[in-house]
Amino acid sequence: MKATRIFSVILSAVLCTTALTACGGKKNQLIKVGIINNDPNESGYRTANDKDLKATFTKENGFDAEFRYSMKNDVQINDAQKFIQDDVDYLLLSAADMAGWDTVLKDAKKAGVKVILFDRTIDADESLYEASIVSDMDKEGETAVDWLKGQNLPKYEIIHLQGVMGSAAQKGRSGALDKTAGELGWTIVKQQTAEWSAEKAQQIVQSVIDSKTSFNVIYAENDDMAKGAVAALDKANISHGVGKDVIIMGFDCNKWALKELKAGNWNYDGQCNPFQSSYIKDIIDKLEKGEKLAEKRIVMNEKGFDAAQITDEDVETYGIGT
Amino acid sequence: MTEKTVLRKQESWISSILRHQIIIPIAALLLLSLFNLIADPSFFCITLGHNSAGNPVLSGNLITIIDCGSELAILAIGMTLVTAASGGQDISVGAAIAISGSVIIRVLCGTNTRPDTLQAPIIVAFLVACLVAMAFGAFNGALVAFFRIQPMVATLILFTAGRSIAAWINNNELPVISDESFTYFGGYLPGIPIPTPFFIALLCYLITWAVLKFTTLGLYVQSVGINEKTAHLNGLNPVLIKLATYILLGLCVAVCGLIKVSRISTINYSVIAKDIEMDAILAVALGGNSLSGGKFNMSASILGAYVIQFLTTTLYKFNVQSDALSAYKAVVVIVLVVLSAPSVREKLSALVRKLHTSGQTTPAA
Numbered sequence: 001m002k003a004t005r006i007f008s009v010i011l012s013a014v015l016c017t018t019a020l021t022a023c024g025g026k027k028n029q030l031i032k033v034g035i036i037n038n039d040p041n042e043s044g045y046r047t048a049n050d051k052d053l054k055a056t057f058t059k060e061n062g063f064d065a066e067f068r069y070s071m072k073n074d075v076q077i078n079d080a081q082k083f084i085q086d087d088v089d090y091l092l093l094s095a096a097d098m099a100g101w102d103t104v105l106k107d108a109k110k111a112g113v114k115v116i117l118f119d120r121t122i123d124a125d126e127s128l129y130e131a132s133i134v135s136d137m138d139k140e141g142e143t144a145v146d147w148l149k150g151q152n153l154p155k156y157e158i159i160h161l162q163g164v165m166g167s168a169a170q171k172g173r174s175g176a177l178d179k180t181a182g183e184l185g186w187t188i189v190k191q192q193t194a195e196w197s198a199e200k201a202q203q204i205v206q207s208v209i210d211s212k213t214s215f216n217v218i219y220a221e222n223d224d225m226a227k228g229a230v231a232a233l234d235k236a237n238i239s240h241g242v243g244k245d246v247i248i249m250g251f252d253c254n255k256w257a258l259k260e261l262k263a264g265n266w267n268y269d270g271q272c273n274p275f276q277s278s279y280i281k282d283i284i285d286k287l288e289k290g291e292k293l294a295e296k297r298i299v300m301n302e303k304g305f306d307a308a309q310i311t312d313e314d315v316e317t318y319g320i321g322t
Numbered sequence: 323m324t325e326k327t328v329l330r331k332q333e334s335w336i337s338s339i340l341r342h343q344i345i346i347p348i349a350a351l352l353l354l355s356l357f358n359l360i361a362d363p364s365f366f367c368i369t370l371g372h373n374s375a376g377n378p379v380l381s382g383n384l385i386t387i388i389d390c391g392s393e394l395a396i397l398a399i400g401m402t403l404v405t406a407a408s409g410g411q412d413i414s415v416g417a418a419i420a421i422s423g424s425v426i427i428r429v430l431c432g433t434n435t436r437p438d439t440l441q442a443p444i445i446v447a448f449l450v451a452c453l454v455a456m457a458f459g460a461f462n463g464a465l466v467a468f469f470r471i472q473p474m475v476a477t478l479i480l481f482t483a484g485r486s487i488a489a490w491i492n493n494n495e496l497p498v499i500s501d502e503s504f505t506y507f508g509g510y511l512p513g514i515p516i517p518t519p520f521f522i523a524l525l526c527y528l529i530t531w532a533v534l535k536f537t538t539l540g541l542y543v544q545s546v547g548i549n550e551k552t553a554h555l556n557g558l559n560p561v562l563i564k565l566a567t568y569i570l571l572g573l574c575v576a577v578c579g580l581i582k583v584s585r586i587s588t589i590n591y592s593v594i595a596k597d598i599e600m601d602a603i604l605a606v607a608l609g610g611n612s613l614s615g616g617k618f619n620m621s622a623s624i625l626g627a628y629v630i631q632f633l634t635t636t637l638y639k640f641n642v643q644s645d646a647l648s649a650y651k652a653v654v655v656i657v658l659v660v661l662s663a664p665s666v667r668e669k670l671s672a673l674v675r676k677l678h679t680s681g682q683t684t685p686a687a
Contacts (some may be wrong), residue, residue, distance in 0.1 A: 162644050196593050210381060234373055
C-alpha cells in the first residue's frame with residue numbers, strides 16, 4: 001500500500017514537471033535542434049566546426065541544441081532516430097557515410113522534422129532535406145591552381161602531395177591541378193599520396209631531393225603535408241616562400257599555417273571553411289519566417305590567401321585552432 | 323680429408339646458414355638492394371650538405387631509411403617480446419604513440435598552446451610520457467595476463483580509444499613547440515651529420531642486447547611463450563612475465579612518441595604513427611619470428627623493420643602511382659612472408675643442396 005502511494009506521488013510529480021517544462025519550452029519559443037556531427041577529435045577542422053556550431057546554437061540565440069558525435073554511420077542513424085522521437089524541430093547532419101540515410105530521413109519528414117545537411121552531402125533524394133551546406137572542393141582546387149597560374153613562373157615543376165586517395169578533398173584538389181597541368185604543359189615531378197601526414201610528405205619530398213630532380217612548386221593538399229615538405233627543404237637548405245626558390249602551397253588555413261604565410265615562409269593557403277553555423281542559422285531564420293529557399297545546395301565562400309596580401313586580421317579571423 | 327667430408331662440411335655450412343633465422347631479413351634486404359642497384363645505382367648515393375640552420379647533414383636514400391625506419395625498429399623490440407611471451411600482438415601501439423606524444427607536448431607547453439619557452443625540461447616531459455605509456459602498457463598487459471583475453475582483442479580497446487584520449491590530453495588543440503632543442507630528437511644534433519633517431523634506435527638495441535645477454539629475461543619470455551604450464555611448473559610466473567613485456571613495449575612506445583613529435587614539433591592526433599602497428603607486426607614476422615609466440619630473434623626483427631622502410635623508400639623513389647602504392651607494398655610483403663615460411667625455406671634449402679651436390683659431382687665424373 002505504502003509503496004503504491006509513494007509511487008503514485010512520484011509519478012504525479014514527474015508528470016507535473018514534464019508538463020511544466022513543456023509549457024516553459026513553448027513560452028520561451030526555443031527552437032529545438034538536434035546536431036549530429038563527426039567526432040571533434042578527428043581533425044583541427046572538425047574541432048573548429050564543432051566550436052563554431054556550439055557558439056551559434058545557444059540558448060541566448062533562441063536554440064535548444066543537443067549534440068551527438070560519431071564517426072560511424074549506424075551510430076549516427078540511431079542518434080537521428082532518437083532526435084526524431086524527441087520531436088526536434090531541426091535535424092542538422094554531417095553524415096559519416098553517404099549511403100544509408102533514406103529510411104531515417106523519410107521518418108523525419110513524416111514527423112515534420114526539417115533536415116539540414118552541413119559539410120557533407122548524402123546519397124538521398126533532394127526532397128528529403130531542406131538544404132545542404134557544403135565546401136566545394138573542386139572550387140578550392142581551382143582557386144589554388146588559378147593563383148598558381150597567376151604567378152607566371154618561367155617553368156612549372158611541381159611536387160604534388162595528395163591526401164588520402166578517394167576522399168572528397170583529395171579528389172577536388174588533385175583534379176584541378178591535374179587538369180590545368182595537362183592543359184598548360186606543367187611538369188608534375190612527383191605525384192604521391194602522403195595520406196595527410198607531415199612525416200610521409202617529408203619522406204616523399206626527401207626522395208625527390210635525393211634523386212636530384214629539380215622542382216619549384218610544392219602543392220600540398222593540406223597544411224600538415226606542406227609542413228612536412230618544408231622540413232625536408234630546410235634539411236637540404238633549399239629556400240622556400242615569398243621570392244625564394246620553391247613556392248609552398250597548402251590547404252585548410254590552420255592558424256599556425258597562416259602565420260607561416262604571414263612570415264613569408266609559405267606562399268599560398270586555401271581555405272576549407274569550417275564555419276557553417278552562420279549559413280545554417282540563416283536558413284533556419286528563413287524557414288521560420290516561412291520563406292522559401294532559392295537553392296538547396298549552398299556552397300560556402302572560400303578564400304585563398306596569398307602571403308603577400310594576408311593581414312594579421314585574416315590570420316585571426318580565418319585561422320583554425322590556436 | 324677426403325672429398326666427401328669436404329662436401330659434407332660445405333653442405334652443412336650452407337644449410338645451417340639457410341636455417342638461421344636472420345637470413346630472411348638479410349635476404350630481403352639484399353633482394354631490394356639488388357633491385358635498386360640494377361634499376362638506378364644512384365639510389366645509394368650519399369651526399370654531405372648543410373641544412374638551413376647551417377649544420378652539416380648527410381642526405382641520401384640510405385640516410386632516409388636509417389632515419390625513418392628507426393621508430394619502427396624501436397617498436398619492433400617491444401613487439402617481439404610481446405609476441406614471444408603472449409603469442410599475440412599489440413595493435414594499440416599507434417594510438418599509444420599518439421597518447422605519449424600528446425603527453426610530451428602537454429608537459430612542455432603547459433596551458434599555453436604556443437609557448438616561447440618550454441614550461442618544463444624535455445627530460446621531465448619524456449619521463450612523464452614513459453610513465454603514462456607504461457601504465458597503458460600495463461593496462462593491456464593486465465587484460466592479457468590476468469584476464470587471459472586474446473592480445474589482439476585486449477589491445478583493440480586502446481586502439482579504438484587512444485587517439486581520442488590523445489586529443490583530450492591537449493584539449494583538442496594543436497600546440498606548436500618553437501624551441502630549437504626539441505627538434506634534436508627527430509632531427510640532427512648540432513654538428514653531427516647523422517640523424518638522431520638512428521642513434522636512439524642503436525642505443526635501444528644495445529640496451530636490449532645487454533639485457534638479453536646478461537639477464538634471464540629472454541629465456542623466461544621464450545619459455546613462457548613456448549609452454550606456459552611447463553614454465554609455471556619450473557617456478558616462473560607467466561602472468562608477471564607477460565605483464566613485463568607489455569610494460570617494456572610501453573617504454574618503446576614512449577621513445578617513439580618522443581621522436582615522432584620532435585620530427586614536426588607538433589602533433590596531429592589522427593595521423594601520427596598511423597598504421598604503424600601493422601608495420602611493427604610485419605617487422606616481427608619478417609624477422610622470421612613465430613607470431614604465435616615462443617622463440618624469437620631480436621636482431622632479425624630490427625632488421626625486418628629497416629627492410630620495411632627500405633621498401634617504402636624504394637616505392638617513393640620509383641614514382642609508384644598513389645592509388646597503387648599499397649598494392650605494390652602488399653605484393654612485396656606477400657612474397658617476403660611466403661619465402662620466410664618454414665616449409666618454403668625447407669624446400670629451398672633442399673633445392674640448394676641438390677644443386678650443390680650435382681655441381682660437385684659433375685666435374686668428378
